[in-house]
Amino acid sequence: NIRIAWAYWADRQSASRVADFISALWVFFEVRGSYAPAIALYGDAARKFTRSQPDTVCAAAELQAHQAWFTALIGMPNEGLALAQQSVETLKRYAQDISVETLCGVNINAIFLNRNEVVVATGEEMLASAERSGGDWQRGWALIWWSYALLMKQEIGQAIQSAEESLAIFERLRNPFGWSVASGIILGSISMAIGDITAAKDYFLRGLDAAKEIDYLRLLQISYDNLGTIALLEKDVDAAEQNFFNSLRISHQCGQTREMLASLRDFASVYMGRGDLVNALQLLSVVLSHPVSEQNSLNRPERLRDEAEKLRVQIEAQLDPARYQTAWETGCRRQIGELVEQILN
CATH class of the missing domain: 1.25.40 (Serine Threonine Protein Phosphatase 5, Tetratricopeptide repeat)
Known part of the structure; x- marks a missing residue:
């Protein structure tokens, strides 16, 4: 053992x-x-x-x-x-x-x-370490992080090149752990950043398939969340809800408060897509009042608070003040655990 x-x-x-x-x-x-x-x-x-x-x-x-x-x-x-x-x-x-x-x-x-400056500097250290080691796995893993750093620097062409090299390495090694990340996080995120939704969906699905091979929970969680976002862009609210549900279930299972908050933000988008602004606002009030919302989730470039605030502003412009205030106050009295259990059950 x-x-x-x-x-x-x-x-x-x-x-x-x-x-x-x-x-x-x-x-x-x-x-x-x-x-x-x-x-x-x-x-x-x-x-x-x-x-x-x-x-x-x-x-x-x-x-x-x-x-x-x-x-x-x-x-x-x-x-x-x-x-x-x-x-x-x-x-x-x-x-x-x-x-x-x-x-x-x-x-x-x-x-x-x-902390983008730390990500870039550490990414450079990773590449140097991989070069010294001479190992394929080390190079593939370093390229994943360097691609993310390049995306942060908005050097899209180089980011794509590094990510594609990483994916090729892990596919050659027959390593679903590595290629699920290269495809399901990095290449999918780069494609989303440049507005190529079709390519992003393909990469997310490939990452999902690789993650399923080894039951890689965090990659399944991220892939479902990203596919839910794409479903919203495609105006398929039911598919979005199912993907967000799958992601939330994993976040709850793994005890990740930040990712559960991200899912509440996602479900608020689903409710808004169905015209249910009151319930959407209640979810957003929980997200916005939680201290962890100062962080961002791994597959999103903005803080949770900033993303939730954009949705809140949209709702405020559509609800009459009395209904808005009642919904907001009701949401503020609710706890994240209670809401998550309600959605999952």
């Missing part, structure tokens, strides 16, 4: 033995959507590495960098970014060759915080 072996070697502060499991467990927890257990596992192991030898200190830093990845996914990117950056600085002090995977802990937190 891998967890028994992990606990055994962590108790003995065996850096080399624990290092054998770090990446495999990261993929396992990421695919299964087990974020809180991952944080506990990596955090507990890091705290056991108390010796001052360089290999022990660096092992603790690696563990914390992986812990930081999952910290981002439960809606705590400020804490996650600080932890990841501290870990990377520790590894640099010991002249360690920092892996692409380790640097991911910095980037995913920076994305949720809209």
Whole structure:
């Protein structure tokens, strides 16, 4: 049993033995959507590495960098970014060759915080690390993050080129984990950014199919959300609602408050598409009053609060003031958990 072996070697502060499991467990927890257990596992192991030898200190830093990845996914990117950056600085002090995977802990937190300058700088470090390693998987994974950085810089042509190279690498490796991200997040998002809805839908569907092969919950969640957005653009409100429902169910299962708020915003769009402005506004009031709405979700370029506010303004212009005020106050009295349970049941 891998967890028994992990606990055994962590108790003995065996850096080399624990290092054998770090990446495999990261993929396992990421695919299964087990974020809180991952944080506990990596955090507990890091705290056991108390010796001052360089290999022990660096092992603790690696563990914390992986812990930081999952910290981002439960809606705590400020804490996650600080932890990841501290870990990377520790590894640099010991002249360690920092892996692409380790640097991911910095980037995913920076994305949720809209720290574009950090995403770009870390993306460059990832490419350099992949070049030194010479590994195809490392290059494919680094290119995914570099494509995202290029998209942020609005260098669309280069972003497409990098993303297509990444997708080709993972398809050649027959690695659905990698190609689900390259297609279902990066190439789909780039296509949406340039207004090519047909291409975006194709990429999202390809990402969805790859994610289904390994039951990769977060990619399923993101793919359903994106397909719901496209269905709204196609004026297919029923299809949008079903896709948003599928995404919300996964967010609820994985305990992701930020993504559940994003789904409430999406359902508000569905209600607006059906002319139900009162219920739409009630959902938006919950989103706008929640502190996590200051963050953005991984597949959207804006903060949740900014997106929800745009919808609220549209509703305010259409509802008479008395109905607007009543709906807003009713929504403010409701809790996110209550609303999510109501939608899912």
